[in-house]
Amino acid sequence: MSMKKFGAWEQVEGLIGKLSKTFKDAQQETLKKVGLFAEGKAKKHMSAQDLGWIPLKPETLKNKQRNNHSTNTLVMTSAYFQSITSWVQGDRAYAGVKKVVRNDQGEEIANIAKIHEFGSRKAGIPARPLWQPVFKEALEWLDNNSPEELVIKKLRKLIR
Numbered sequence: 001m002s003m004k005k006f007g008a009w010e011q012v013e014g015l016i017g018k019l020s021k022t023f024k025d026a027q028q029e030t031l032k033k034v035g036l037f038a039e040g041k042a043k044k045h046m047s048a049q050d051l052g053w054i055p056l057k058p059e060t061l062k063n064k065q066r067n068n069h070s071t072n073t074l075v076m077t078s079a080y081f082q083s084i085t086s087w088v089q090g091d092r093a094y095a096g097v098k099k100v101v102r103n104d105q106g107e108e109i110a111n112i113a114k115i116h117e118f119g120s121r122k123a124g125i126p127a128r129p130l131w132q133p134v135f136k137e138a139l140e141w142l143d144n145n146s147p148e149e150l151v152i153k154k155l156r157k158l159i160r
Contacts (some may be wrong), residue, residue: 025154030147034141037138038134038135039086041138042084042095045133046081053073080097083097083109095131
């Protein structure tokens with residue numbers, strides 16, 4: 001007994017062949033977008049100073065002013081701000097400061113970010129979280145911008 005195919009089977013087979021690449025492309029695009037979202041949010045919060053951080057100590061402010069540095073929290077020069085980036089590695093998106101980036105004094109900016117994020121009892125620096133709120137916002141953003149929706153949009157384009 002033989003079966004007869006009818007319909008646009010060539011199109012279906014072509015579409016199936018493209019599915020794996022479509023899913024991978026959508027995943028990578030979503031990862032890039034969530035990384036860029038987190039990068040942008042971190043920079044926005046640093047600029048707006050809107051996360052309710054514990055104010056700087058008066059002596060810290062005086063030292064920053066005396067040395068012509070920014071009086072903003074988490075900012076002495078623009079090095080930390082300019083070092084914030086995002087990248088995709090495999091099936092993960094990252095946003096933050098890469099460990100290889102150093103300031104003019106040769107200090108790893110990622111270590112400075114860590115001290116700001118969690119504080120340092122030894123140095124008398126309170127925690128001023130930037131990344132914890134940013135990651136929470138990124139997860140909320142991802143809930144409304146799912147990779148599944150992106151795959152569906154890409155599949156619709158393939159079908160047309």
